[in-house]
Amino acid sequence: MRSFLAIYRRELLSYVTTPTAYVFVAVFLFAIGLFTFQIGGFFEQRRADLQGFFAFHPWLFMVFLPAVSMRLWAEETRSGAIELLMTLPSPTWALVAGKFCAAWTVAAAALLFTIPLWVTVNLLGAPDNAAIVTGYLASFLMAGAYLAIGSAMSALTDSQVVAFVLAVLIAFMLTALGLPMVSDFVAPLLGGGVADAVSRFSILNHFEAAQRGIVELRSVWYFLSLSAMFLGFTWLAVDARRGG
């Protein structure tokens, strides 16, 4: 546990002592504002809710969060610090979890900075606050899944650019599986059952249910499992270095 906390603190420090976290939070807030107000038509809808705000989260996270996670392992490999970390008597899980949780904290901070929007809808009307809390919770869990994907890709390479591109690609595939156009394409080829199964693997589908204020345990389980699976891949990729 001490190793985990030490890694977590150092990683968090490296985010706040370099422009990475600030740029991420600032650009994310700008982009989510632009999407919510301009493209989502927040005021034109004349509804006191944040559905138009949450709807863009999967698409923005898909691009922004790999930028946060791309350095987690790639930079350690490039600088040679990975060798130092792996010759310390700390378990690999502590390294993997410490780094992941630091990146997740940065994502959580970005979400916290959107709370003024929540306050605004409460001033403008009487929103379903339980649905908004559910939306935030789902958004936080989804961020974890995207970061875990990014962490795994970062562990595979010493290039941050390659890690970013791979993570965006996988995140896009897992998100887009839920689009109607994908189901419409798959159904005639492989049947409705397969199309339905493919759609159930989509981040988008699980997130949309939560946006409507429905807490589905299977969605919580889905996001946690997806995160655990990619953190497991990270662990394997990091440990595989011992084999040379």
Next chain:
Amino acid sequence: MLLEVDGLKKRFGKRVAVDGVSFSLDVGEILGFLGPNGAGKTTTMRILAGYLEPDEGACKVFNIDVLEERGRAQTRIGYLPEGNPLYGEMTPWAYLRFIAETRGMRKDEARTAVRRAAQDARLGDAIERPIETLSKGYRRRVGLAAALLPEPMLLILDEPTDGLDPNQREAVRDLIRRLGQERAIILSTHSLEEVAAVCTRAIVINEGRIVADGPPAKLAEGHADGLEGAFKALTGGQERVA
């Protein structure tokens, strides 16, 4: 014996990097690992430090198998990797605290260990300055201090004086001599002068195999240009591609 290495073998694809390396080491010995580039020095040291797993063979530190009980063995080993990777944005104090706590030390233990290691490595006032602003010599001392944090009985130093100017080199050598009085040290180097000046014993490794093992003066015997002549004769004066 503090360290026992038995029949280490390591391949990278078709290339045999380490081919049946065996030796043992006791407290008070400073062992210089000599060899041309690509001879297998760094790979051997990485295996001893628990970073790489060998394909065959075993190594034990105080009878603890580095492969079977890696974490336990690593608590007794201090390691300075090749290139001395550090986090430049941190101060040595913060960096050493981070390493100590990642090693599992409690906060008070970590503080004490950092003070002691900084003193042993003679970091002085540099301890509060960002690492990226320090000279190469002081950065090397930070790396050495990190390796000294657990009060290891075995120190593994991969090219500890590489890239240092003569003054910095001499300072690091003094440090190694002093540290070697109460522990075992393995250091790899390209400098024959360094081996002669610091080491009590030298192992020459070529194409993954140990080709000579003994005190530097004894290895130099019978060669007109001393240790350099011995090195050339033992390694065939050839350069490896990788």
